[in-house]
Amino acid sequence: GSSGEQQLVVSAAISLSNAFEEIKAEFEKNNPDSNIIYNFAASGVLQAQIEQGAPVDVFASASEKQMDVLEERGLLVAGSRADFAQNEVVLIVPGNSVRSPANFQELVKPEVIRIAVGNPEIVPAGQYAREVLTNLGLWDKVQEKLVMAENVRQALAYVEKAEVDSGIVYYTDALISRSVVIAASAPPGSHRPIVYPIAVIRGSKEEELARRFISFILSQKGQGILQKYGFLPGSS
Amino acid sequence: MILQPLYLSLKVATASTLAVFVVGLILAIVLAKKHFPGKNVVETLVTLPLVLPPTVVGYYLLFVVGGHGLLGPLLAATQIQIIFTWVAAAIASAVVSLPLMVRTSKVAIESVDPSLEKAARTLGSPEWRVLLDVTLPLSRRGILAGVVLAFARGLGEFGATLMVAGNIPGRTQTMPLAIYSAVQTNKMGEANLLVLIMTVVSFIVLWMVNRWQREWWFRKAI
Amino acid sequence: MILQPLYLSLKVATASTLAVFVVGLILAIVLAKKHFPGKNVVETLVTLPLVLPPTVVGYYLLFVVGGHGLLGPLLAATQIQIIFTWVAAAIASAVVSLPLMVRTSKVAIESVDPSLEKAARTLGSPEWRVLLDVTLPLSRRGILAGVVLAFARGLGEFGATLMVAGNIPGRTQTMPLAIYSAVQTNKMGEANLLVLIMTVVSFIVLWMVNRWQREWWFRKAI
Amino acid sequence: MIDLTIKKKVGDFCLDVDLQVENEILVLFGPSGAGKSTILQCVAGLLTPDEGLIAIDGEKVFAATAGRMERNVPVHRRRIGYVFQNYALFPHLTVWQNIVYGVRRHPQRREMVEDMIIRMRLGGLEKRYSHQLSGGQQQRVALARALVIQPRVLLLDEPFSALDTMVREKLQQDLLHMQGQLGLSTLYVTHDVKDAFTLGDRLAIINKGKIEQIGSKEDVFDHPTSIAAARFTGTRNIFRGEVMGRDENGVVILWRGFKLWSSCAAAGTGSKVEFCIRPEEIMIMRDDRPPKEELAQNLLSGKIVRQIAKGPSISLFLKIEESDGTSGEAKLARDYDLEMALPRHVYRKLDLRVGKRVTVSLKRSALHVIGPLA
Amino acid sequence: MIDLTIKKKVGDFCLDVDLQVENEILVLFGPSGAGKSTILQCVAGLLTPDEGLIAIDGEKVFAATAGRMERNVPVHRRRIGYVFQNYALFPHLTVWQNIVYGVRRHPQRREMVEDMIIRMRLGGLEKRYSHQLSGGQQQRVALARALVIQPRVLLLDEPFSALDTMVREKLQQDLLHMQGQLGLSTLYVTHDVKDAFTLGDRLAIINKGKIEQIGSKEDVFDHPTSIAAARFTGTRNIFRGEVMGRDENGVVILWRGFKLWSSCAAAGTGSKVEFCIRPEEIMIMRDDRPPKEELAQNLLSGKIVRQIAKGPSISLFLKIEESDGTSGEAKLARDYDLEMALPRHVYRKLDLRVGKRVTVSLKRSALHVIGPLA
Ligand SMILES: Nc1ncnc2c1ncn2[C@@H]1O[C@H](COP(=O)(O)OP(=O)(O)OP(=O)(O)O)[C@@H](O)[C@H]1O
Numbered sequence A: 001g002s003s004g005e006q007q008l009v010v011s012a013a014i015s016l017s018n019a020f021e022e023i024k025a026e027f028e029k030n031n032p033d034s035n036i037i038y039n040f041a042a043s044g045v046l047q048a049q050i051e052q053g054a055p056v057d058v059f060a061s062a063s064e065k066q067m068d069v070l071e072e073r074g075l076l077v078a079g080s081r082a083d084f085a086q087n088e089v090v091l092i093v094p095g096n097s098v099r100s101p102a103n104f105q106e107l108v109k110p111e112v113i114r115i116a117v118g119n120p121e122i123v124p125a126g127q128y129a130r131e132v133l134t135n136l137g138l139w140d141k142v143q144e145k146l147v148m149a150e151n152v153r154q155a156l157a158y159v160e161k162a163e164v165d166s167g168i169v170y171y172t173d174a175l176i177s178r179s180v181v182i183a184a185s186a187p188p189g190s191h192r193p194i195v196y197p198i199a200v201i202r203g204s205k206e207e208e209l210a211r212r213f214i215s216f217i218l219s220q221k222g223q224g225i226l227q228k229y230g231f232l233p234g235s236s
Numbered sequence B, C: 001m002i003l004q005p006l007y008l009s010l011k012v013a014t015a016s017t018l019a020v021f022v023v024g025l026i027l028a029i030v031l032a033k034k035h036f037p038g039k040n041v042v043e044t045l046v047t048l049p050l051v052l053p054p055t056v057v058g059y060y061l062l063f064v065v066g067g068h069g070l071l072g073p074l075l076a077a078t079q080i081q082i083i084f085t086w087v088a089a090a091i092a093s094a095v096v097s098l099p100l101m102v103r104t105s106k107v108a109i110e111s112v113d114p115s116l117e118k119a120a121r122t123l124g125s126p127e128w129r130v131l132l133d134v135t136l137p138l139s140r141r142g143i144l145a146g147v148v149l150a151f152a153r154g155l156g157e158f159g160a161t162l163m164v165a166g167n168i169p170g171r172t173q174t175m176p177l178a179i180y181s182a183v184q185t186n187k188m189g190e191a192n193l194l195v196l197i198m199t200v201v202s203f204i205v206l207w208m209v210n211r212w213q214r215e216w217w218f219r220k221a222i
Numbered sequence D, E: 001m002i003d004l005t006i007k008k009k010v011g012d013f014c015l016d017v018d019l020q021v022e023n024e025i026l027v028l029f030g031p032s033g034a035g036k037s038t039i040l041q042c043v044a045g046l047l048t049p050d051e052g053l054i055a056i057d058g059e060k061v062f063a064a065t066a067g068r069m070e071r072n073v074p075v076h077r078r079r080i081g082y083v084f085q086n087y088a089l090f091p092h093l094t095v096w097q098n099i100v101y102g103v104r105r106h107p108q109r110r111e112m113v114e115d116m117i118i119r120m121r122l123g124g125l126e127k128r129y130s131h132q133l134s135g136g137q138q139q140r141v142a143l144a145r146a147l148v149i150q151p152r153v154l155l156l157d158e159p160f161s162a163l164d165t166m167v168r169e170k171l172q173q174d175l176l177h178m179q180g181q182l183g184l185s186t187l188y189v190t191h192d193v194k195d196a197f198t199l200g201d202r203l204a205i206i207n208k209g210k211i212e213q214i215g216s217k218e219d220v221f222d223h224p225t226s227i228a229a230a231r232f233t234g235t236r237n238i239f240r241g242e243v244m245g246r247d248e249n250g251v252v253i254l255w256r257g258f259k260l261w262s263s264c265a266a267a268g269t270g271s272k273v274e275f276c277i278r279p280e281e282i283m284i285m286r287d288d289r290p291p292k293e294e295l296a297q298n299l300l301s302g303k304i305v306r307q308i309a310k311g312p313s314i315s316l317f318l319k320i321e322e323s324d325g326t327s328g329e330a331k332l333a334r335d336y337d338l339e340m341a342l343p344r345h346v347y348r349k350l351d352l353r354v355g356k357r358v359t360v361s362l363k364r365s366a367l368h369v370i371g372p373l374a
């Protein structure tokens, strides 16, 4: 960018990247002097970077956990945190599958051999999958069948390639792949709301622009774009 | 909790190193000794897994060893499942550490004084004997370096492994995965402990190799 | 769009390789020629980045070069920012490819016929000249192999890079990161294209090195 | 038996030889870089000739015509014993392991190796590695390693060059004995005239990749057929003169005003010839005694200008006086005309020294006209 | 000048020598494995002696007593020219680059290298790599590389072993010339008696890590002070007898019933002594002529049992008849008693052959009693 430009470094969960690219285009149209620079990675990685003093202005996380840690450590600009999107957990099956489970309960059936989920230790989607299965009383029964993916994309890949019989991923992830079929959504109340928080990072030199960026995302226009990619509105 | 991934890691690395040793050495020998059209291409292809990010290598491996991949029908027919087993982890490790073995051994083999190989031939040894008796023993430093690198790489392999082996606790969760998990979940205490264990284990292995190399195998010979 | 990460990758790999060449060679020389207590420890520590998953290495690197890390105060004082720059990517690449350079070169240096070094000494060369004139030229195959491996590894480096350099398109998004991003966002067409480009570029580079090695540098000398 | 007709180009060096070796020792003699080692390597199969034929004991091991290879038996099936000029010992094996290498499957290997170790005087060194051996010890290991396999052909490239006379002579006797017993065809490269004579049955002078002369050792030494052959065999005195006439026993040559008789009858009157005489065949005439009849011819007088002691013999360099009384020709670059070699006791008895004037006889029977044998 | 007093243990081999080399060529002579190369390496600094002192031109380059190192000048500052037994040419450099290596900063390097290339007859090979050279060519490059640096000390480890006589003699003359001009202290290892004699000023016989004898070459050859020295210098005939008496010129020794006169006056009557005579000093007596006065003593009769032609000379092996008429002693393992060497022309003239009975004289002046010089 040229010298007069205001640069904004936005660390965002990689699952947001498609939507955020479009938001960037819109935002920069409205703010001609600004230049959004994205850093897409897993939320945990982004958190670690911010903790170690990476020059980040805005952090958009795929899970509250990482944001909570940063908030505790006082790395957020107080009052800047907001929830900007929500997501759903869905059960997916390979596109050409015949014996696939039609709902969560059918996961216990013997013909379902493998279920791909995010690693609950690392991947937020995995934590929600665990919540859903626990709530439905299936967690212990399907333990043996679980394949812990290291990110949602990997779980998706297993289902796409039919290496597993089903997978539990975010609704938005299921949307981006044409070779998987959504079999069922998680029953309402079977997991905590899946909330995407965003906040300005302390020490940002562009705090004002950062706030403006967050406002834009929370605005109708921003929300519209997010919804196009399958996200639910931030505050229900 | 900690012993399980460690054991698995050592198992995977050992199996992978054995495979790499055999395949890599054969490749190195062929590349060092034979001249054939497209040799350069083969050499470059062998090095490729080093250039691609392991996750990508893993992604492509899925196409090969997956139940619905290239080898799918064969695997189905033989009732062998590779994906999501430690064998897959070993294969992934092997693929990414192969270039280390091949390149290092090739140089060592090429550096053997040809007049010694000639001498062995005049003493009645056919090519394969010359190889076993002279070329390989005299390249043993380089080959050993290749093996060490391959073993270390196998021990640390993570990206490709994850892809084809899955992360099935107690079954395919190797040390690197455990460390990664710990780091990701910000359990730095646990991560540090695991890294320490990994360091100590690698240290012991490498130290033994070094010692063995210095004291026994290379004791007197140049 | 595609040229940018490629250019960046080449830049990072080149810078990292240069650094690794210098540091690795010095380390290799010291390890091959000097005997000191704790040599074994140094050797193992150097190999460690190979054993640990790159992400973990990256994590530890964050502690060093991050704004709040070990070097934080120094970096702040000098107004230098490393994290989220291509320099961080180069450092990450260098750290993970150092073991390849060190191990490979060390073996090559150790394999040089000592009587040639003696001859150089009798011809008036002090140790450093012997090194430059005899030892290194005669280990050039091994050193080159180390450089090739380091370059390839640098080109493919992903985990540690992501950690310390971030994944910032146009700034720190190298090819492996671009591939990662494309795969993550399910742009498989783009991912395949990027892998293809990466393959072709690596292929060209490796092929040129091979050719150069065979046709020019090693043309006549053993 | 080795039968060899080959052509081989290495860089700008061309080898073109045709040799037959019966069950004998054929010595390859010639200047450095003449192609001796190249010949051995071709026989062994370590170098592939461009064209030609190599047969060992009647078995064709190599054949190629005009670039088309018809047969090329690999090295390891040629059953040759090769002692390399640079030894090529296996550095990762001990002396014992080096020697046993070629016979490690042989049931009697233990005895065979022990026998070799005793022959080669390597006792006590069995467990040493080659870098722990002296040059001569290495050479003996190389010899042992090649001999123990009981080859059908021996290729020896200066196998005794690093050995002292005592060990060398003992090993040579052993070698002669072994060769005689097994009737091995042997190609033996050496630079030492004594070695060549002691061991060789026949001698081939190699020069610039070609065979300059081949024949029995006495023939080659006494009757070189070319200047190069004469030079390489140590015939120091090579001159050019004109045949003036002949009698039933030979010819008389005019050289610098002197008439010199030679027993060779090869050349015709009036022709320019090269002739030569070995330094040890030049006899000093004693003033106090009349010349014996066989030495009465070919007398020259000259002054000793230089002398070099060479152990048991002494080399004297003579400047002769021209028949017209003047001394020497200006055009000659070297400061002497004749080189002669005397046993030390003769030198002492005659009280010779630099500056002294002596009369010498170029013994007629030893004055050899260079050229194809008649 | 080299001043050397060192002890060095390598494996179970012990070197313990004390040598002074003036501005001369000192030849190290001795059997394979005696420690000759080890001495050179110590002088060069490539091996560190366990204790002792080495001074070059008065400068102390090494000193250590009882394990404490006082001084050890590194190799590259000792300014020595070392020709290695195995050449040790740099394989990655051409002939030119090998030779220029030691003088690459010298302003006249071009001329110096060109000069060396001409001297060593390496013209046309400048751009070759060492594996493209023959053995002798490699050796000459090694020589050139060591000589071109104009060292203050020369260490030559069999530098001519792979060269033919012609080139060898030319290079030896060059070396002598250079050495004479620069007054270089030179240690020269060779196994060749002729080379030793041609080049050496003094001679040191090394055996089992010790100096067996050191002195002028004539002294060492003619008056060996130990059996080993006698043996290594080629004094083939070594016997044991008892001193019976003496006159003003020497002693008379009783040996197997014969009375043999020697000019050495070293030993006392009644003592057992070893004595020796070189093969070329044994003279054949002619039946047709009365023995000359200096040969009239020490006459023995015997039969030729074996003969070996060695080029210009012929070795004859004699079994002598005992004074009481019986032939030989049963206890002797070898089948002959005397070895003698004759020039070929004498051999031919006397019509000798195996089986013939001859009378020989062990020349009194050449019959040497072994032991410290009187
Ligand atoms: N690779 C090569 N390229 C060019 N010329 C070569 C090559 N190898 C050998 N030669 C030349 O071939 C010739 C014959 O070499 P060869 O080793 O047979 O000589 P040689 O008779 O054994 O000499 P020496 O007595 O010195 O060992 C030499 O002049 C050498 O320079």
Ligand SMILES: Nc1ncnc2c1ncn2[C@@H]1O[C@H](COP(=O)(O)OP(=O)(O)OP(=O)(O)O)[C@@H](O)[C@H]1O
Residues within 6 Å of the ligand: D131, D132, D133, D134, D135, D136, D137, D162, E010, E011, E012, E013, E031, E032, E033, E034, E035, E036, E037, E038, E039, E085
């Ligand atoms: N590393 C070693 N370990 C044990 N013994 C050794 C070692 N190096 C050399 N020797 C022994 O030291 C002795 C002297 O070796 P050196 O090379 O000096 O002999 P040399 O007189 O040069 O013999 P040559 O004429 O055969 O070259 C030899 O008997 C050799 O076996």
Ligand SMILES: [Mg+2]
Residues within 6 Å of the ligand: D036, D037, D038, D085, D157, E134, E135, E136
């Ligand atoms: Mg040769």
Ligand SMILES: [Mg+2]
Residues within 6 Å of the ligand: D134, D135, D136, E036, E037, E038, E085, E157
């Ligand atoms: Mg030696």
